[in-house]
Amino acid sequence: MKEINRIIQFLFILTLISCKSMEKEKKYHWLATVSAPKEYPAEVYLGNLIADDFSYGFDAIWGTQNTGWGNQGGTMSVSTEQMEIPHTLEFTWLSLVEKKFYTGKWQLDKEKITALFEEGFMNYDTHKRATYDTFIIGLAPKGRVVLWASAAGITKEVGVFQAHDTIITKEKAYENARYMLEKDYAEDMVNDPIYKTFKPEILEKIAKYGRPDPAVYDLYRERYNWKSIILLPEGGVLDETNTSFFNGEIEILGGNELLNDTFSLRTVPNGLAFFYNNKTNNRYGFWADPFDEQEILNAFKKLGNKENIELFFKVAPNNESCRVFVKNKTEEIELKKEVITREQLK
Known part of the structure; x- marks a missing residue:
């Protein structure tokens, strides 16, 4: 009898091991890319996003990156179709x-x-569940590193890290990266217009305001308990919102997700679009894109975290204009510097 019990226990353990092994073998298709602020370009030297069965590599061929904080750069295709979830990032x-x-x-x-x-998400273009397929590696001043997961216009922060500065000499650099160690290379890339590292509007912004304080990339991650409230003309039916955030995240809500949206900890938005049908079934879209950075950051900071915050949109009865407020139970701040775009879609 004891021997039978041992056999049963042994088989049970084997079953558990087999189940855990099967769980570990769950795979997905994903690629990776690099993001850096438009004002702070990064030159890729070497990196890897590592899973047990796959490593997605980066080297000098990726060149200079400054697509904007949280924005995707290019990707390199790979022959591997399915990979495990990565467990390590080195860069x-x-x-x-x-x-x-x-x-x-x-x-x-x-x-x-x-x-x-x-968990994935609802893709409101296909009206089907989907999941993430791209990791974005963000490189900010002072060695700040953020990892996002992204797909179909949705982006979620999944990791925040701190790098340390290091010294790489031309003698020790691998051959294809030695150009980075040439005299005045970094200065030329930043200051010489022939390289066109910056778009004209970014150069103009830097000349006028200077570069952002590196500490702002931490400020972007501060969260408040808020949600958007959109007041439409009588008979209007809201069906989708698309919100981008200063910390690089993007959220799209529609259907039941929009109906059931509640106050939750979110970072401050740098843009929001919403779409609706009016009572005669004409479709409209309004874009607050972008918000004035200082105006909206200061508004959220002033209201603080003691009460829930509403980002309140009030559409005019003729569907021609929209006013925007940041408010709680005791105070209301109208945003007057944002750029509102309105379009009749059908």
């Missing part, structure tokens, strides 16, 4: 404005990322 880059290299290696919250991929 080294040259901050051209700061003229120094940063490097680091970090363990990822694999359980958090797996849960996010498993």
Whole structure:
């Protein structure tokens, strides 16, 4: 009898091991890309996003990156079709404005990322559930690193890390990256117009206001308990909102998700679009894109976290204009510097 019990226990253990092994083998298709602020370009030196069965690599061929904080750059195709969730990120880059290299290696919250991929999201273009397919590696001043998961216009922050500065000499650099160590390379990339590192509007912004304080990339991550409230003319039916945030995240809500949206901890938005049908079934879209950065950041900061905050949109009865407020139970601040675009879609 004891022998039979041992066999049963042994088989039970084997079953558990087999189940865990099957869980570990769950795979997804994903690629990766690099993001850096428009004012702080990063030169990719070497990096890897590592899973047990796959490593997505970066090297000098990626060149200079400054698509904007949280925005995707290019991707490199790979022959591998399905990969496990990555568990490690390692990255080294040259901050051209700061003229120094940063490097680091970090363990990822694999359980958090797996849960996010498993949950997925509703793609309101296809009206089907989808999941994430791109990791965005953000490189900011002072060695700040953020990892986002993204797909179909939706972006979620999945990790925040701190790199340390390092010294790389021309003698020790690998051959294809030695150009980064040429005399005045970083300065030329930042200041010489022939390289066109910056778009004209960014150069104009830098000349007028200077570069953002590096601390702002931490400020962008501060969260408030808020939601958007959109007051439409009588008979209007809201069906979708698309919100982008200063921390690089993007949220799209429609259907039941929009109906059931509640106050939750979100970072401050830098843009929001909403779409609705009026009582005669004409479709409209309004875009607050972008908000004035200082105006909206200051408004949220002033209202603070003691009460829920509403980002309140009031559409005029003729569907021609819209006013925007940031408000709680005791105070209301109208945003007057944002750019509102309105379009009749049908």
